[in-house]
Amino acid sequence: xxxxxxxxxxxxxxxxxxxxxxxxxxxxxxxxxxxxxxxxxxxxxxxxxxxxxxxxxxxxxxxxxxxxxxxxxxxxxxxxxxxxxxxxxxxxxxxxxxxxxxxxxxxxxxxxxxxxxxxxxxxxxxxxxxxxxxxxxxxxxxxxxxxxxxxxxx
Numbered sequence: 340x341x342x343x344x345x346x347x348x349x350x351x352x353x354x355x356x357x358x359x360x361x362x363x364x365x366x367x368x369x370x371x372x373x374x375x376x377x378x379x380x381x382x383x384x385x386x387x388x389x390x391x392x393x394x395x396x397x398x399x400x401x402x403x404x405x406x407x408x409x410x411x412x413x414x415x416x417x418x419x420x421x422x423x424x425x426x427x428x429x430x431x432x433x434x435x436x437x438x439x440x441x442x443x444x445x446x447x448x449x450x451x452x453x454x455x456x457x458x459x460x461x462x463x464x465x466x467x468x469x470x471x472x473x474x475x476x477x478x479x480x481x482x483x484x485x486x487x488x489x490x491x492x493x
Contacts, residue, residue, distance in 0.1 A: 348376050350419035350438075351478040352411060352429060354403055355486045361385035363490075364407035365482035368417050373473050377417050380486055381407055403428035409435050421465045425479045441466055443475045 348368040355363045361383035368377040384406060386398070394401055408429050412422065421439045424430055430450070433440035439462045442450040 346371065347420035348417055349473065350412075350415070350422040351482060352408055352422055352424050352432070353479045353482050354407055354426060354429065355483050357383060357490060360490060362402065362407065363486045364403075364411050365486050366411035366415060367478050367482050367485075368415065368419055369473070369478055371472055373478065375481075377415060378482075378485065379411055379414055380482075380489065381410060399428045400431045404431035404435060408432040412436055412438065421462065423475060423478075425476070439465060443479070445476055 348370055351367045351369070353365055355365065357363060362385075363381055363383050365380040366378070367375060369375055384402065386394075386402065391398060403426060408424070409432065412432070419438065421441060422432065422436070423441050423443050424432060425443050425445075427442065430440065430442040439458070441462055444450070
């Protein structure tokens with residue numbers, strides 16, 4: 340039996356740049372009150388100079404949304420009601436997944452990422468359900484702290 344939409348977890352996805360290791364991605368799924376249900380992170384991603392040249396201005400979208408975000412979503416064992424991201428490059432993820440994606444920016448309203456008005460309205464409704472229950476910026480800090488901890492001990 341499929342859980343009710345309001346019972347489905349929320350996904351938080353971000354990336355962390357490490358000058359010594361490269362770019363990491365982290366994906367945290369939480370329940371309706373913010374408790375962790377699943378966490379995964381990528382190994383650091385480093386690109387060759389040739390890749391940087393070949394991808395040109397599309398590099399950041401490819402790296403964040405396709406390579407890191409797409410991989411983390413594909414490996415998850417739980418499907419969220421919505422995936423929240425905190426970086427514009429990750430917001431491009433909505434093109435590559437049927438899952439609803441929204442961009443969270445500190446101090447600004449949440450921006451549903453959708454190409455059509457119907458999907459945008461559905462995203463807004465899902466976000467309205469979340470806002471009273473979860474501080475939408477806080478789980479991103481948990482992801483960054485977990486990645487930092489893994490770097491120190493890994």
